[in-house]
Amino acid sequence: MDQSNTAVTISREGAVALVRIDFAPVNALSRPVRQGLLQAVRELAADASVRGVVLHGGPGRFIAGADIKEMDLPLDEPILPDVVAALEAMPQPVVAAIDGFALGGGLEVAMACDLRIATPKASVGLVETRLGILPGSGGTQRLPRLVGTAKAIEMIGEAKILRAPEAVKLGILDAVVEGELLAEAVRLAPGAAKRVVSTLPIPARDEAAEEAAAQAAIKKGKGVPAVAVVVGLLRETAAMDFPAGLKRERELFLPLRASAEAAALRHLFLAEREAARVPGLEGVKPRTVSQVAVIGGGTMGSGIAMAVADAGLPVVVIERDEAAAEACGARLRDAYAKQAKSGRLTEAVAAERTARITPAADWNALAQADLIIEAAFEDMAVKEDIFRRLDAVAKPGAVLATNTSYLDPDEIAAFTKRPQDVLGLHFFAPANIMKLLEVVRGAKTAPDVLATGLAFGKKLGKLPIVSGVCEGFIGNRIYAVYRRHAEYLVEDGASPREVDAALESYGFAMGLFAVGDMSGLDIAWAMRKRRAATRDPGERYVAIADRLCEAGRLGRKTGSGWYNYASGKAEPDPAVDAIITAERQAAGITPRSFTPEQIQNRLLAVMANEAAKILEEGISLRPSDIDLVFTNGYGFPRLKGGPLFAADQLGLRAVLAEVEAAAKAGGVGSEPAPLLRKLAETNTTFKEWQRGRATPG
Template sequence: MAQAVRGSARVAVIRLCNPPVNALSTTTIRALEQEVNRANIDPTVKAVVICGANGKFSAGADIKGFPNIGQPGMASLEPVVSLIENSEKPMVAAIEGMAFGGGLEVALGCHYRIANVKARVGLPEVTLGLLPGAGGTQRLPRLIGVPAALDIITTGKHVPATEALKLGILDELVEENTVEAAISLAERVSDQPLGPRRLCLKETPKLPNMEAFLEEAFVKVKKQANGCFSPEMCFQAIKASVYLPFAEGIHKERELFLIQMFSGQAKALQYAFTAQRVSEKWALPTGASWKTAAPQPIRKAAVIGLGTMGQGIVVSLLKAKIRVVALEQDRKHLELARGAIMARLERVALRMQQNGLKLDGYMPDLLHFTLDFGALKGVDLVIEAVFENMAVKKEIFHKLSAACKPEAILATNTSYLDIDEIASVTSHPHQVIGTHFFAPAHIMPLLEIIYGQQTSPTVIATAMKLSKTMGKIGVVVGNCFGFVGNRMLNPYLEQCYFLLEDGSTPEEVDKALEEFGFKLGPFRVADYTGLDVGWRSREGQGLTGAKLPLGTPPRQRDGRRYSPLPDILYENGRYGQKRGKGWYQYDKPGGNVAKSDPWVHGFLSEYRSAHRIVARTITQDEILERCLYSLINEGFRILSDRIVSLPEAIDTIYINGYGWPRHNGGPMFYASVVGLPRILTKLQKYAEANPDIPSLQPSAFLKKLVALGSPPLKEWSSLQGSQHSRL
């Protein structure tokens, strides 16, 4: 609701009140309209301040109400924003916390805007598959110009108050007492003319080369959207602000909003938004709930192993204002890491300053480099980040068991390895947990949190709280080889290699998956991360040529089909971008421009001839089906094994850690849209054609769901089996 409060003898204060973030529900919008009308007719009120309760202006519309938009009885926000704007009494927005979406649109309807220096503003509707629907695409360009409005609206980014002031979104900033400052401003302007302050009366500033600018901007927006339609719709609405009168622009905005509101992409993006929150609610299969456990405080942490991943973890902890002990094996590696970490911290500080954010403290002051395990005695948490080798990790954890206090949490950053085997060498296995960071660790948002058989709920709760403190998305998963993300990735990558064997090219596979929405196809990703990384993982599993027993067929491992293509490239010194050649060629080592490589094409032709493979033309549909459906199929196996209990957890992992296009909702959501019977039929077809590829055999759980009539995704969890180990 909205409450009227007397701010002074002449100023009324209207407070939005719908905790926790003052979402603009139908009730709140109607209450706001009522209070604005009341202030407008009250002769004692000369000006009005609109603010939010509990230090927050408004986070905008409540996503739970989206399905009811357009239904009878639903209040529309734009007429209320127009009511505010057309008032004959000065309206001042007092912004604290955040003004997002409809919250910022209300503020844009006000004649003046004042904000706390720590506040943020933005129009993030595009991230939910929508566009601002209460005049935001028409008022913001009139206020700050098209280039800045395009940047804010088509990306949905949050703008710090300091930047918003420079752009002209805000009129004033204050350190504290925002509402009191707004009342003072309202009193000062109570007799000022309002015409120049009404954005509906302004024209959008035109650039000298406006048509050329818009053409170029549209190409850029479309490229960055990567198949997502909402940024393009936002562009069209902003373009309308340039060429149409205000009222017609509002009509165009509403028309585009309704098109997007009921689109499949909007449903997928809104699902992705809620899936992230739902995936945090999973209780452990034992019945214990980490959600009710009290997390331990983490005041001081240690990171062991300061390679690329370890360096990123150190920076993540420092950004969270946690003291860090950084430990390496020798002086040379320690000094190299020191230089790299300091350089990263400088870049982080520069980015924060560019975004108008202030550092509360100098991060390097929280950091201590050492070679001594004795320095770990007082830490609350250790994150081991050495390379993927079980023997090395067990040796380190054996040392940690003696060096750390009993209540210290011992975490391993691992992509594949068995958490229980690592915990077995410690005297406190209940304190051991897996923390799978994604590179670069200080930038990538996902954190897979892997519990073992003895990991305590308190330790899981602590890891989840730590992920939030670091600004990451933590997802709790069970212990199996590859956990969730990498376990699903394996059959996907297998199919990519098998497609090359069957006659496709890296360019064709990458093109199909990039057009689906991935920013980079699998072979571009392999070149970027380095073919040596994948080779080391396979070498550790005994899959590369060096560890094969005599007599093993060249394209089989343990009786199943295996492609040695990436191994052969690696053994030919083709490491990817770092060497200037991998699946593609580059103009120089470390170059970013991937070009088709005749050597790779010749090599694939020779490989097929050597193995008597007759190359055939492979369609884009087959590429997508074999890659995506094999990945989805493994997702159903993971659900059946209760490695996670929610399909939303799988989707959250794949969107935030593996580049799955958010506008397709995640692999399990995508499966529900495509239709489970279709996926089952296609998998059966490909499995019959490739009996030596077990990953193509349809999951028993997928078959079960189809037999049950393909129930909606939200019901899948209740139909899962009991958990068992897949190690």
């Protein structure tokens, strides 16, 4: 064994060889691991004194999958299929001892072993479709031989992760070991029979079950091409022998690996890892949060309370009076009852979660809360009253959070005598479902308070993204520019339906104007009226949305907005056309036509431009954080990787040219960001700019 390769080492216990993978942090199948495994396999296969082999990853680990960063590079020898084939061909029985995760290539390696045992907390799965690819090292051919084609379609198509006991029931694992895993593997290895999975027949097929699994996987896959490809592959190769199926798997794997969609999904996967790295928090310990309070039991406050209860924490919801508190409790009980009735929760779990929430009108009920989240009306006077009261009631060291979408958290913090304990926690509705959480760091927010906000977000199963303070933070600030330029396009000649159709063809589930109708046009209207006195006169203002609201067209809730909903679905409305025509005439605009591509490029460009300004100002730590905000909170298609990844793919010179055209249409506030201009002129991408910065933020 090459002693220079420390990623894989061999030790002996009598006639049993133990092959240990030790490549922090998760034993990914990077090149050193593949090299070390292949070398170990070849060395032990030729050693007649070895009667059994144990493959393991040390305590708490096995193999978490491929090295995602290597997927942007050309394939490098040895490739994993060759390692897996050599492992399966060993003359000695091989026991995979799985502790922790055996995902993707990790499970493919395990299925090349003769026996697979695991700790009770171990997890297995072929999750490659999450990254826009399919298992490329025999996983699509070995798994069906263990579980059948229908179950393989379900597992691979839906990227399911199974705990060890369930995997044993399905036949993926052979046993769960309650005691010492490695000792049991060493005991079993010499006497284990060779059981080569690739030689097993595929169990009898159930066409109806396969079709049901295929439809469910494709629906859950939300347009990810790899899902449909792998479903087709599994059904196609079920009638083939193993070598032919393996060849077909590789033929389909390689184009997917090189696809734009896979690159986008890899980008987002790595972006989530990077988002957890916040400068200045190294070694900072979060404060303990065991009791939470929410002020305001409306739609947002109730959703936050449910998110907290779902995470296993008790939460008090403070309402204005006893009647409001009782009504809040009734709404929450009804919400959980509906989840139980639909089968999403058992009756017992629904009852447990309901019991964790205590609606109250007495502010003394939050005196022991470790974290208090204000989720009241968006009005600074309301926030002032709440935070002054909190300053008097909350215990020392309690974290005070505001859920404001647009107001200044620093101004809110100044209402207290402890601004260091204040931060923003901007949830997205419905708060118990939406993954995104903007964690807003104020000028005086203490490092451990920021760390607490991030840890709390993770506890709730959210994706917490750090934002600095500005109007709208990261997401709403960029979204406001996106919406404003969409309205410019309408006033300049496009119809609302043309804009929405262009966005939907790009990959958005709903167009911008349909989303506005669903949310209610009166919310943004009220905000525009509040800001009218301070609006820059040099900024172009489109009043079409105001005219709609003045006509009582507030969206779906009134039956009409940008569209008419008399039929139950969004239909273009001649009345809206008339309003648009009148506004064009008043502005002296001669309408012109736009292609879908022009609409898409214009809106992508203005989003990227505002994002560049946010980066320059230090509001966002990095471009990839902005991509996460938009793919997790604003419906930006994941297969495009987010607005800045997509801008890089389009080319920043083309983006700059589009922004310059948009600036002519938009006036003040639409000018190209200096950072965007610099990147375009130096032929540098946002990704390269992020990689090249020594210290993000």
